[in-house]
Amino acid sequence: MDLDEAKYKFIQEWGVLGSSWGINRAMAQIHACLLLSPDSKTTDEVMEELKISRGNANMNMRALIDWGLVFKEFKPGERKEYFYAEKDLWTVMKQIAKERRKREIIPIRDVLAEVSTAQVGDSAEGKEFKKVTKDIDSIISKFDGLIEMASKSDKNWFLKILSKLVK
Amino acid sequence: MDLDEAKYKFIQEWGVLGSSWGINRAMAQIHACLLLSPDSKTTDEVMEELKISRGNANMNMRALIDWGLVFKEFKPGERKEYFYAEKDLWTVMKQIAKERRKREIIPIRDVLAEVSTAQVGDSAEGKEFKKVTKDIDSIISKFDGLIEMASKSDKNWFLKILSKLVK
DNA sequence: TTATATTTTCAAAACTTTTTGAAAATAAAA
DNA sequence: TTTTATTTTCAAAAAGTTTTGAAAATATAA
Numbered sequence: 001m002d003l004d005e006a007k008y009k010f011i012q013e014w015g016v017l018g019s020s021w022g023i024n025r026a027m028a029q030i031h032a033c034l035l036l037s038p039d040s041k042t043t044d045e046v047m048e049e050l051k052i053s054r055g056n057a058n059m060n061m062r063a064l065i066d067w068g069l070v071f072k073e074f075k076p077g078e079r080k081e082y083f084y085a086e087k088d089l090w091t092v093m094k095q096i097a098k099e100r101r102k103r104e105i106i107p108i109r110d111v112l113a114e115v116s117t118a119q120v121g122d123s124a125e126g127k128e129f130k131k132v133t134k135d136i137d138s139i140i141s142k143f144d145g146l147i148e149m150a151s152k153s154d155k156n157w158f159l160k161i162l163s164k165l166v167k
Numbered sequence: 168m169d170l171d172e173a174k175y176k177f178i179q180e181w182g183v184l185g186s187s188w189g190i191n192r193a194m195a196q197i198h199a200c201l202l203l204s205p206d207s208k209t210t211d212e213v214m215e216e217l218k219i220s221r222g223n224a225n226m227n228m229r230a231l232i233d234w235g236l237v238f239k240e241f242k243p244g245e246r247k248e249y250f251y252a253e254k255d256l257w258t259v260m261k262q263i264a265k266e267r268r269k270r271e272i273i274p275i276r277d278v279l280a281e282v283s284t285a286q287v288g289d290s291a292e293g294k295e296f297k298k299v300t301k302d303i304d305s306i307i308s309k310f311d312g313l314i315e316m317a318s319k320s321d322k323n324w325f326l327k328i329l330s331k332l333v334k
Numbered sequence: 335t336t337a338t339a340t341t342t343t344c345a346a347a348a349c350t351t352t353t354t355g356a357a358a359a360t361a362a363a364a
Numbered sequence: 365t366t367t368t369a370t371t372t373t374c375a376a377a378a379a380g381t382t383t384t385g386a387a388a389a390t391a392t393a394a
Contacts, residue, residue, distance in 0.1 A: 003293050006285035010300060013278040020189035020271055024382065038295040043341080053384045058342065079339060079392065089302050104187055111180040118173035126170050128205040133177060135256050142326065145333035159309065161332070166312035191352065210371080220354045225372065246362065246369060 007036055011050070026052055027060040031069060034085035040073045042080045068095040090155055097147045105144050112137045174203055178217070193219055194227040198236060201252035207240045209247045235262040257322050264314045272311050279304040 001009075011032040018028025029050050034041060041049075047057045061083055064070035069092060073082040086092055112133055120126035150158045168176075178199040185195025196217050201208060208216075214224045228250055231237035236259060240249040253259055279300055287293035317325045 001282065001285040003285065003287040003290075003296060006282040006287060007296060009278055010282050010296075013275055017271055017275050020267075022187035022189065026382075035299050036292075036296055038291040054341085055343075055385065056383050059383090062342090081341080087299070089306055093306070100187075104184055108180055108184050111176055115168065115173040115177050118168040118170065120170040120173060123170075124205040125203075129170060129174060129177075129203050132202050132254070139256055139260070139326070142329040142333055146329060149333060159306070162309040162313060165328070166309055166316060193352075221371085222355065222373075223353050226353090229372090248371080 010036070024060070026050070026056050027063055030057065030060050031064055031085060034064075034070060034083060035087065037084075040082035040084035042082055044080070046083070067099050088155075090159060093158075094151055098151055101144065101147050105140060105147070109137070109140060109144065112140070177203070191227070193217070193223050194230055197224065197227050198231055198252060201231075201237060201250060202254065204251075207249035207251035209249055211247075213250070234266050255322075257326060260325075261318055265318055268311065268314050272307060272314070276304070276307060276311065279307070 011029050014032035015025040015029040018031075019025055029052075030046055033046055033049055043054065043057050043061065046052075046061070047054060050057075061070060064085075065072065065083075068086070070083055070085050073084060075082055086095070115129075115133055116137070118129075120129050178196050181199035182192040182196040185198075186192055196219075197213055200213055200216055210221065210224050210228065213219075213228070214221060217224075228237060231252075232239065232250075235253070237250055237252050240251060242249055253262070282296075282300055283304070285296075287296050
């Protein structure tokens with residue numbers, strides 16, 4: 001297998017993985033493409049490499065910037081914008097965790113807080129509702145705390161802990 | 168807010184959360200509905216509560232069984248099948264992690280292993296490819312190890328560690 | 335200023351996923 | 365056996381999401 005084949009394979013699979021994580025294929029593939037590139041790339045280069053339209057490339061590139069995973073660069077004397085990905089995978093993970101926390105964990109925690117004040121009565125149904133939602137909140141709040149902790153902590157803190165745990 | 172309202176709110180939000188995790192809305196909502204119910208439910212009851220069709224209820228109920236999150240029960244003298252959810256949230260998490268590992272982590276690790284043998288040359292591109300894919304593999308393999316460890320370990324091991332970490 | 339390069343937007347088209355509902359299959363009762 | 369209850373299947377419809385491509389907006393150069 002040569003470099004192009006390997007790149008192609010990896011980019012395709014990164015797209016599939018993205019899809020099952022609520023990140024659309026083009027966005028994941030652009031991310032992979034920029035991660036793998038030693039230099040920053042223009043929209044046209046990305047369009048060409050991934051065979052996607054300008055609109056698609058532009059929108060998803062900006063979504064990646066929004067997620068804090070990609071940055072713009074202006075080269076002196078050049079009119080085109082260049083894009084490059086955050087390469088430090090610890091930072092990448094932290095950013096993704098942060099965004100998903102905002103989009104997914106906060107909303108469900110809000111709902112859990114809201115329903116925790118409901119007058120559910122003392123029927124079996126009411127009791128079960130209290131019990132299950134309390135359990136769920138307790139787990140989610142632990143993960144939430146972990147993410148907050150990780151976002152604030154030193155570069156390899158989490159990876160070190162992981163390494164120790166898993167050995 | 169009364170029980171019905173609270174239930175409705177939670178079920179809806181669980182559906183939204185599911186969607187951004189690659190689990191379809193109906194599947195997530197059925198799961199929530201069974202989690203909240205003190206008794207096992209028939210297909211008809213679930214259809215009625217969630218306002219979904221028989222086919223939809225049947226297919227997703229079976230997907231949940233496939234994921235190991237829901238079980239069938241036969242009541243003596245009754246022809247209808249009853250369904251109930253695994254209530255222990257630690258087990259629920261373990262099951263979900265296990266399934267997602269199978270569907271998502273294994274395939275990307277397979278691709279990473281495959282491309283790691285590619286002849287990428289020693290261009291800047293080739294070197295960057297090696298570096299980035301190696302980094303990604305190293306992180307993913309740590310998570311993978313963590314999941315494997317958690318699946319084998321005692322009921323609250325992971326939660327205890329989480330609690331300690333987060334305090 | 336006008337011309338040219340580049341980026342952004344967004345309605346419509348293409349594609350994907352989910353849902354429905356009715357027919358087929360299965361299982362239990364009469 | 366036949367009848368009735370129940371579950372399963374799956375083609376078609378509906379809904380949702382992504383992508384395209386061309387027009388509008390913006391920015392730089394001449």
